[in-house]
Amino acid sequence: xxxxxxxxxxxxxxxxxxxxxxxxxxxxxxxxxxxxxxxx
Numbered sequence: 001x002x003x004x005x006x007x008x009x010x011x012x013x014x015x016x017x018x019x020x021x022x023x024x025x026x027x028x029x030x031x032x033x034x035x036x037x038x039x040x
Contacts, residue, residue, distance in 0.1 A: 009035065
């Protein structure tokens with residue numbers, strides 16, 4: 001089975017990289033899509 005995680009964000013630039021690393025450590029087979037909601 002193939003899993004895709006869609007992560008909606010707003011003003012989360014300081015946290016996105018750490019979050020993505022954590023997800024990759026736990027579930028390396030998961031594809032991540034980060035959708036930013038027009039952060040300034």
